[in-house]
Amino acid sequence: MASIKHRIKCEDGAESDSAFSIILLFLLLFTSLWSISLLYFAWLYLDWDTPNQGGRxxxxxxNWTIWKYLRDYFPIKLVKTAELPPDRNYVMGAHPHRIMGIGFFCNFCTESNAFSKQFPGLRSLLTTLARVFCLPIYREYLMTSGVISVDRQNLDQILSQNPCGQVVVIVVGGAQEALYSGPGQHCLSLLNHKGFVRLALRHGASLVPIYSFGENDIFNVKTFPADSWKYRCQMTFKKLVGFSPCIFFGQSIFLGTSWGLMPFRRPITTVLGRPIDVPQVLHPTEEDVDHYHTLYLKALDRLFEEHKESCGVPADTHLTFL
Known part of the structure; x- marks a missing residue:
């Protein structure tokens, strides 16, 4: 229980944690511990570009034991469907983008499900928005977990490294997809998201589809009609800030109350699909990108259909691409 509370704070409360960290660092300036704040801000200045240079x-x-408690709370599983040779690099598209990417964090930023043993020779890195690394203290937590900036130059640098075996995990759907994250929904904002395919083509990295079943069942999400003023407010906020403000709730940590911010205990199964071989094309055309994007959509849909019933999804449920 303590571990999952820690994860909620770190994943879903990034802004509040950052505000607390900034206030704490500021208040320390007026105490006998003022040197701690000055040293950290000096470190922040010198280390500013690290998230855009491969992270840390x-x-x-x-390998912390706490991640195993996180895994067992839901529980979270990692399903391997094919071998991924370490003599090449991979661009993995992670779906769906939900309120909390607990399955992705657990499987690709921790060893609770033994990623490095299941895929020896591979190093997994989970991407997020570059602006998140402006948050003091929280940025250190992210980087040491293997989270990096989704900045293009950063990803180009990582996928150009020798030896191979670099795995870049991109949650493709973005802020828009988080609005379709209620239980039982399987809607992916993917038709116009092609940058990850272009990235794979530039480096000849294999594309791997990932679907995390159960990720959309751990919170109840309030959705609004597209023609409502509330939805328009969400879209305006997303354009200004970069993420969608969602109204969601889970269960309470206290007995006797029916709701709170603790996620429901629902099984999460993250399934890695078969790799799609991609040739290296330094300057891919739109036709090149569209071709491999179509192959990726078909592979993702096939992955969903093959595993949905074993993961508790009704047989008549299908993916919807938006």
């Missing part, structure tokens, strides 16, 4: 992953942190 700590295997020691990824």
């Amino acid at each position: 992953c700590s295997m020691w942190k990824r």
